[in-house]
Amino acid sequence: MPMAAEDIEGMIKAALPDAAVEITDLRGDGDHYAARVVSETFRGMPRVKQHQTVYNALGGRMGGVLHALQLTTAVPE
Template sequence: MPMDAREIEAMIREALPDAKIEIKDLAGDGDHYAATVVSSAFKGKTRVAQHQLVYNALQGRMGGVLHALALTTGVPQD
């Protein structure tokens, strides 16, 4: 069963409460999403470490329930 964009956003927000999150369903199938996540928690972290924080927030659903997630991360601009 595919994941809903609201569920993805809620899981990310639980792990990164200050995050600004934008999610788009790329194929209209609930299986292929693009997400932009901006959080102060990413400050000083490599892009790989930032992505790992997001993937950890999804609690193992990547590659299973959530087939594909094109991810863009960053820190807030002061």
């Protein structure tokens, strides 16, 4: 069963309350999303650790319920 964009956003914001999150359904199938996550939490973190933080927020759903997530992370300017 596909995941709703709102569920993905909610899980990320639960883990990173200050985050600005934009979710785009790339194919309209609920399985392939792009996410842009901007959070002060990422400041000083290597990009890999930023991505791991977001994946951890999704609670193991990557590769299962959520097939693909094109992820962009950043710190606020």
